[in-house]
Amino acid sequence: MNIRAIPPTIFAIALSAVSVTAADAWANPNLEELAGELAALKAEVTTLRQEAQAATDYVAIANLQASYGYYVDKMRWDEAADLFTKTATLEIAGRGVFAGQDRIRTYLHALGELTYGTLFNHMQLQPVIHIGNDGVTASARWRTLMQVGHLGEEARWGEGTYENEYVKEDGIWKINKLHSYITFYVEYDKGWNKGAVPLPKHLDNLEPDAEATVKYGAFPDVFVPPYHYKNPVTGQ
Amino acid sequence: MNIRAIPPTIFAIALSAVSVTAADAWANPNLEELAGELAALKAEVTTLRQEAQAATDYVAIANLQASYGYYVDKMRWDEAADLFTKTATLEIAGRGVFAGQDRIRTYLHALGELTYGTLFNHMQLQPVIHIGNDGVTASARWRTLMQVGHLGEEARWGEGTYENEYVKEDGIWKINKLHSYITFYVEYDKGWNKGAVPLPKHLDNLEPDAEATVKYGAFPDVFVPPYHYKNPVTGQ
Amino acid sequence: MNIRAIPPTIFAIALSAVSVTAADAWANPNLEELAGELAALKAEVTTLRQEAQAATDYVAIANLQASYGYYVDKMRWDEAADLFTKTATLEIAGRGVFAGQDRIRTYLHALGELTYGTLFNHMQLQPVIHIGNDGVTASARWRTLMQVGHLGEEARWGEGTYENEYVKEDGIWKINKLHSYITFYVEYDKGWNKGAVPLPKHLDNLEPDAEATVKYGAFPDVFVPPYHYKNPVTGQ
Numbered sequence: 001m002n003i004r005a006i007p008p009t010i011f012a013i014a015l016s017a018v019s020v021t022a023a024d025a026w027a028n029p030n031l032e033e034l035a036g037e038l039a040a041l042k043a044e045v046t047t048l049r050q051e052a053q054a055a056t057d058y059v060a061i062a063n064l065q066a067s068y069g070y071y072v073d074k075m076r077w078d079e080a081a082d083l084f085t086k087t088a089t090l091e092i093a094g095r096g097v098f099a100g101q102d103r104i105r106t107y108l109h110a111l112g113e114l115t116y117g118t119l120f121n122h123m124q125l126q127p128v129i130h131i132g133n134d135g136v137t138a139s140a141r142w143r144t145l146m147q148v149g150h151l152g153e154e155a156r157w158g159e160g161t162y163e164n165e166y167v168k169e170d171g172i173w174k175i176n177k178l179h180s181y182i183t184f185y186v187e188y189d190k191g192w193n194k195g196a197v198p199l200p201k202h203l204d205n206l207e208p209d210a211e212a213t214v215k216y217g218a219f220p221d222v223f224v225p226p227y228h229y230k231n232p233v234t235g236q
Numbered sequence: 237m238n239i240r241a242i243p244p245t246i247f248a249i250a251l252s253a254v255s256v257t258a259a260d261a262w263a264n265p266n267l268e269e270l271a272g273e274l275a276a277l278k279a280e281v282t283t284l285r286q287e288a289q290a291a292t293d294y295v296a297i298a299n300l301q302a303s304y305g306y307y308v309d310k311m312r313w314d315e316a317a318d319l320f321t322k323t324a325t326l327e328i329a330g331r332g333v334f335a336g337q338d339r340i341r342t343y344l345h346a347l348g349e350l351t352y353g354t355l356f357n358h359m360q361l362q363p364v365i366h367i368g369n370d371g372v373t374a375s376a377r378w379r380t381l382m383q384v385g386h387l388g389e390e391a392r393w394g395e396g397t398y399e400n401e402y403v404k405e406d407g408i409w410k411i412n413k414l415h416s417y418i419t420f421y422v423e424y425d426k427g428w429n430k431g432a433v434p435l436p437k438h439l440d441n442l443e444p445d446a447e448a449t450v451k452y453g454a455f456p457d458v459f460v461p462p463y464h465y466k467n468p469v470t471g472q
Numbered sequence: 473m474n475i476r477a478i479p480p481t482i483f484a485i486a487l488s489a490v491s492v493t494a495a496d497a498w499a500n501p502n503l504e505e506l507a508g509e510l511a512a513l514k515a516e517v518t519t520l521r522q523e524a525q526a527a528t529d530y531v532a533i534a535n536l537q538a539s540y541g542y543y544v545d546k547m548r549w550d551e552a553a554d555l556f557t558k559t560a561t562l563e564i565a566g567r568g569v570f571a572g573q574d575r576i577r578t579y580l581h582a583l584g585e586l587t588y589g590t591l592f593n594h595m596q597l598q599p600v601i602h603i604g605n606d607g608v609t610a611s612a613r614w615r616t617l618m619q620v621g622h623l624g625e626e627a628r629w630g631e632g633t634y635e636n637e638y639v640k641e642d643g644i645w646k647i648n649k650l651h652s653y654i655t656f657y658v659e660y661d662k663g664w665n666k667g668a669v670p671l672p673k674h675l676d677n678l679e680p681d682a683e684a685t686v687k688y689g690a691f692p693d694v695f696v697p698p699y700h701y702k703n704p705v706t707g708q
Contacts, residue, residue, distance in 0.1 A: 034271055035506055041278055042513055045520065048281065048288050052520050055291035055527035059601070060704075066600045067704050070613065070633075073655075074696045082706045117692040119656055119664045121631060123615065124598050126360050128302045129295070141306065143359065145381075145617075147631065147656070147664065151692040155665035159357060159383065161306075174705055183309075184355055184383070188663035191424035192355045192383065193391035220353040220387040224310045232300050233410055234318045270507055277514055284517065284524050291527035362596050364538045365531070377542065379595065381617075395593060395619065397542075419545075420591055420619070427660035428591045428619065429627035456589040456623040460546045468532075468539050469646055470554045 057131045060173045069124035075114040081105035085174045092180040093200040096208025110206040117151030136168040139228040155188035161225040184219035293367045296409045297374055305360035311350040317341035321410045328416040329436040332444025346442040353387030372404040375464040391424035397461040420455035529603045532645045541596035547586040553577035557646045564652040565672040568680025582678040589623030608640040611700040627660035633697040656691035
């Protein structure tokens with residue numbers, strides 16, 4: 001093709017077309033649109049990532065606390081203690097505060113061993129779990145229904161509310177604070193209209209690191225364990 | 237550079253190259269591919285959004301109903317009533333239907349106050365939760381294990397099945413219908429082989445807005461509360 | 473416009489500009505960037521898909537096992553049997569192994585019918601659910617709290633641990649293995665300090681396909697049902 005053979009106007013139109021096309025490619029509506037759509041999608045995926053992560057965290061924490069319960073049932077104390085952070089605290093009934101995983105382990109072992117005739121069920125029920133906005137802290141309310149006792153000795157029903165805290169360390173959720181408030185503790189033979197077993201106090205064989213942070217009585221006293229969350233509808 | 241100095245063929249090749257390049261940019265396989273991939277990804281993210289939203293809704297509803305239970309345990313009636321929509325209905329045992337949040341609040345307060353010696357535990361257990369395709373309605377079956385009574389008076393075990401409905405208003409899940417069918421209600425001292433407490437009827441101090449929608453008897457009668465869902469495997 | 477009228481240098485600059493623009497579009501940093509961002513986003517969405525899918529699967533399995541419990545409560549045996557795969561196994565207490573959905577159905581029907589005065593509650597509680605990396609298998613530990621008996625005859629509390637397996641067939645989760653270890657089984661009138669009902673043995677009216685895979689005693693014996701999972705924190 002000889003450029004001189006191109007009629008000037010046609011050449012100009014062709015050049016113009018090329019220019020427009022190239023300009024379109026530079027500021028191409030498709031490319032710009034794509035970039036815009038991609039940015040919007042990235043933002044949406046970021047939101048989704050948080051939602052999916054929160055759902056994953058919910059499952060992890062539900063599994064964690066349920067696992068704690070299954071270990072406690074069978075007095076697998078080392079397994080249970082391993083679920084806590086090194087700096088965790090544990091406070092159950094009126095037995096005071098045990099600070100740090102080592103002390104929590106000591107406390108748990110002080111509860112005894114699973115031997116013939118022992119029943120020590122601590123069902124972990126009714127979770128209200130909230131993942132923190134930081135994605136590495138969480139709080140949960142749970143309750144435990146307890147069936148405890150020993151053949152030829154006592155048999156008791158008990159119930160308690162947990163307000164627990166969790167942290168995610170190196171991608172793994174751990175219990176950072178376990179606080180169990182006893183609601184009732186009664187003799188199996190009596191039920192809850194003929195008196196109750198008092199709130200358990202200090203263990204005979206182990207003093208706590210600090211006294212109980214909240215003073216309250218179990219049934220027949222009534223007490224509302226504090227909620228870590230606001231009313232889910234009113235936010236108050 | 238003088239255009240006249242460009243050998244025509246070279247110029248033509250250059251122009252052709254420019255044209256091809258620009259045309260490629262316009263109908264560039266990469267750009268088209270990208271656009272196609274982006275469209276596919278957008279579709280996938282839409283599906284993911286629904287899945288993640290459903291998981292988030294599941295958690296919200298589980299937390300909501302569990303919160304309801306913790307409020308009921310402690311007779312925090314205003315907190316509990318606030319969890320319902322303005323037009324919700326509540327029907328428990330044989331006490332009839334209470335329609336609207338105000339009447340639900342009145343009903344709940346009519347159940348009494350938490351005083352020394354009262355036990356009123358209503359554990360919220362075993363959810364089967366389905367989020368509607370519209371994303372703003374949901375249904376759930378739950379059960380409650382009840383430990384109720386008063387020191388020096390009665391002590392009772394009870395159990396019931398809920399078939400509840402929820403709606404999402406302004407991004408917040410609320411209870412729109414609560415229907416509790418009592419399975420059994422027995423004196424602690426007797427258990428469930430020596431008779432049972434009859435299905436609770438109208439409150440002494442409050443008439444319902446409508447009679448019970450379903451007539452049934454609690455243990456020793458047997459009754460299968462209707463399921464809001466089909467068999468999860470057969471779909472029937 | 474007459475090309476001959478374009479001053480040569482300006483034309484050359486224009487052509488050069490067009491060439492650069494077109495070349496940029498071909499190897500345009502924006503396009504390349506977009507492609508890179510899209511690839512990264514696709515990878516992230518793939519991860520999200522797995523997370524969202526796992527959350528969806530968690531909900532499906534929780535609903536499935538809870539549904540099983542509601543059917544068992546009311547002795548809806550066909551509904552319950554339909555939740556199993558064709559090749560599933562079922563093993564409860566000391567009654568041996570039943571292999572295949574048909575035999576599971578036969579076993580369930582052999583447990584009797586829901587008639588006036590029957591209580592057969594099997595609450596499904598405290599799940600620890602793990603979805604396999606393949607996305608089509610899962611394992612879960614659950615526990616059941618049982619309230620069983622018959623008016624004028626026996627009344628019993630019982631508790632057991634399940635270690636179950638699930639598979640996803642054609643997009644639907646089903647129970648592939650149900651293994652229930654009884655923890656305790658006691659007369660309501662006695663509680664758990666005056667002896668216990670022995671671990672249920674073979675049904676009177678139905679021999680199993682194989683003997684129990686695990687020999688153990690219920691309370692007052694103590695036994696730790698094997699865990700399908702490692703310690704969630706230590707991984708051991």
